Amino acid sequence: MITVQQAEDIILSQTQDFGIEDIAYEHALGRVLAEDLTADRDLPPFDRPTVDGIAIRYAAYEKGSRSFPVKAIQSAGEASIPIDSETECIEIMTGAALDHSVDTVIRYEDISIDNGMANVSIDIKKGQNIHLKGRDKKEGNILVQANQIISPAIIGIASSVGKTTIAVKKLPKIIIISTGDEMVSPESIPSPYQLRRSNGITIKSALKKYHLEADILHLNDDYEEIKKEISRCIHEYDVLLISGGVSMGKFDYLPQVCEELGIEKLFHKIKQRPGKPFWFGKNQHQKLVFAFPGNPVSVFMCLHRYFIPWLEKSLEIQGNSPQFAVLQNDIEVPFALQYFVQVKLGTNQLGQLTAESVHTNGSGDFSHLADTNAFMELPLEQNSFKKGEVYRVWKYND
């Protein structure tokens, strides 16, 4: 049986490039940016007042002028208005384009205007209250680097620079396949020995964060049906995310079916709890099969610990650093498997992320998935974990 680290290494060695497509910027939120966004002109594109008031030529003030005839009022969006003589001023609004004949702006709060004369009674500095052309960025400078998830701020920047079509990463084509004769649809009334399905819709919902619209399929434990459908799906999709059918049961057909279809096993079983029977493979066309054990907690853990990192690395998403939290209670682990414990995250006033573990009844107990936020990964080498120790966490429910 391999370790969690070995499993991660094998999975992350199978990342793939799904290409790039151009889409309208209004639809790009949440997609992965595939090009740098650059300034199409200097930012700001002109010298602009940062306040409402008057614009003067500082040389006149320096020579003693304190009253300036108002030549004109210039609003934002108008062509720049020059002064004709050094001692004139322009009433000017925030965001207007300053003319080269003026070089200093004084706020309305610091002047009075009477009979067309603006009177200045405070000390001023040359060049004050002006946001200079090109001060933030020069034309051609990078504003947003490629390989990050497109946020509201990035949409706003794209809009500012007229980038109305954006190159984004294409997403893999994914089907989620749940298995198990005991699983009925959520609309059904289950018999006393049946359960309603949830793994498919849970995974589908989790992938929406990446704007990935996965298909869903449920298969009963019928060998021929499973073989036929896996054979079809491995042709039609890039990735199969399967739950169930990979353990020791008499009807756990998946490993055998995959082998018969030429899907090479890259590993089966990891020294971890939950999720030990996880099976992972690929075929000769680099189609991948993530076959998770069927319990809801196992599926959720394997999805966040293995599939999401594979997806983020395939899409080349940068800037996600590992997250650590401070354990809030002692934990004893009475087995030799790397344990992923469900925790409730919080923050304290030291700016630390805190993690309080919850007691569960194993991987079939999904009743705490909604009131926890993360799995804390407790190292395999230890059995005893103490309050105050810091370990890595894998967030969900974000």
Added chain:
Amino acid sequence: MITVQQAEDIILSQTQDFGIEDIAYEHALGRVLAEDLTADRDLPPFDRPTVDGIAIRYAAYEKGSRSFPVKAIQSAGEASIPIDSETECIEIMTGAALDHSVDTVIRYEDISIDNGMANVSIDIKKGQNIHLKGRDKKEGNILVQANQIISPAIIGIASSVGKTTIAVKKLPKIIIISTGDEMVSPESIPSPYQLRRSNGITIKSALKKYHLEADILHLNDDYEEIKKEISRCIHEYDVLLISGGVSMGKFDYLPQVCEELGIEKLFHKIKQRPGKPFWFGKNQHQKLVFAFPGNPVSVFMCLHRYFIPWLEKSLEIQGNSPQFAVLQNDIEVPFALQYFVQVKLGTNQLGQLTAESVHTNGSGDFSHLADTNAFMELPLEQNSFKKGEVYRVWKYND
């Protein structure tokens, strides 16, 4: 001029209840749950083996039996199969419903089966490897509490309990209005004294996190047009989110227009940077106007510091605790305003959230909104902030 805390108090005293609606669970991701989700039967609903193997009656083992004739193979999803005599066993799969005639399960790994006899050679415990009926939750117990954002895990739980229609909070009807003659559409080539609009699409994108689809409108600095449109919008929408037109400029008509339309000013101007000229009001029908100053950074700050908390409180979203981070560099603030500095968040191996401030050229400089993640709120009482100190942060770009 009021303080940030006073502004927050005024805004949060204006929260509103927009009611509840029922929607299909497949469309509920990201909405706010308006009812508790409860277990429709015990969880698990039957005694279920947690491993694949054989089910026996412990009393037989206790009396010395080590070889058990296999009466039948029971898969998950089948009705329970009883043993006929105490010394028989059932081959049984994970997730099947255990019959009352058996009470202990032994894994395939710990037995051998020859000629229809299962041979046990290890020590076992009564009741082992069984996830007992009702062990996680009893019928009627709350699985998910109301007033939280519906996550993938909650969708999965809803599916499990057959809750295919879910009560969620209705969302307010919102229009985002940008103003300014200098602002042209992102598709346009601006003149040297024009800029492309971005505030509308930025706010609209930020609200999508709450599945809130806001309308967008741009108005030029035309008094009559502004008055006509604000008058229409205040009837048609619950909330107006406006950018620009609230400062000292000759064409900053909004405060006057609002007053003439009977929209009561609750405050104008806050002791903060950016965002000082923020205007907030309501009319007699509790319609709200958040009128932010027009610079992109001011809009972004006011949105996250004031509007989002108002929205989350109105929707009664629980469980969001304040976030704090450790400042990574010294900052001097040379003005008597509460400063919101843009920071890049990170985490360190102590589980602490870290915040590195970036230098910007004022509220018109939006070039750092994409490479930062939060505003750090630096207390008004101080001017000097040191590396290692911990302050509150308001996240964006999540």
